[in-house]
Amino acid sequence: MVEILTELSIGIPDSVLMEDRELRDKTVKLGQLARAASIFRVRKIVIFPDPKGSGGSENLLIRDMLQYLETPQYLRKRLYPLKPHLKYAGLLPPLKIPSHKKDASLKDGEYREAYVEEAKGGERMVFVGAPSLIPYSGSGRTGSRQTVRISIQGGVARASDASPSQSGEYWGYTVMLSNDLFETLRQFDMKVATSRFGTPLAEVWDKVSRRITDSKRCFLAFGSPKRGLFDMFRRVDVEDRFDFVLNTIPGQGVETVRTEEAVFCSLEAMMLCEAVSK
DSSP states (O other): OOOOOSEEEEEEETTTTTTOOSHHHHHHHHHHHHHHHHHTTEEEEEEEOOTTSSSSTTHHHHHHHHHHHHSOHHHHHHHOOOOGGGTTGGGSOOOOOTTSOOOOSOOTTOEEEEEEEEEETTEEEEEOSSSSOEEEESOOOTTOEEEEEEEEETTEEEEEEOOGGGGSSOOOOEEEEOSOHHHHGGGOSEEEEEEEEEEEGGGGHHHHHHHHHHOSEEEEEOOOSSOOHHHHTTTSOHHHHSSEEEESSTTOSSSOOOHHHHHHHHHHHHHHHHHHTO
8 A cells, every 4th residue: 555645635615516506416516525535535625715606605514514424424413413404415425434433342442433422420431333332531522523542451441532643544534614715725835726727737747746745735726616716816826826736637528627526636646646756
């Protein structure tokens, strides 16, 4: 297995669903984005405002759906009360990432996502998908989700706080609502704008490969179905705000590439850039 050291994050506009009228169609599109993010081990999905959009009227739907899909199935009922905009979420296939444990039996040293329960008899407990709650020693607040490490001594399982990175596996993505795309860019070492007007990746392959290998956090920004980044931000010099403006699908055979399709293609290209440079 090729070790990928650079953390990949993506930015999608709050207008990404502008072509979809029905909730079912919106749900399917967001499921495709969640799937792409999981396949290519995206760490963060940033939802940024489209200046020409509808004022972020659907950013809560985008955020909740993406977070719901990333949540292990055994925790969903506890973390997500019934919401009308999650009506069709159950129709989407599971992401099957390592944090989505199916086995109810616990193993010593394994990592799990937990739901922190109220203290019972003075002892805090968590639900980790096992038949019963287990004792918990950590700082997670009641009603929150927390990554934990399981320890078993004398046949008794206990949970303590852990970092997702300690698992040694891809543990899922987080979702962030941004008020300003360009302010958010400050968090990342390498910033890439994707555009059909950009430089074909093949022409700058060596430069991109070197840069991504030397970067800890790489961010890829995508446009909406009808508006690319250049159209969204006409008053801003996009090229000055990003390290690269790349066309990752040169010679496309269709008039427009959907955002979810561009995400798949671009993430694959960036991962290959890092993999072949080692």
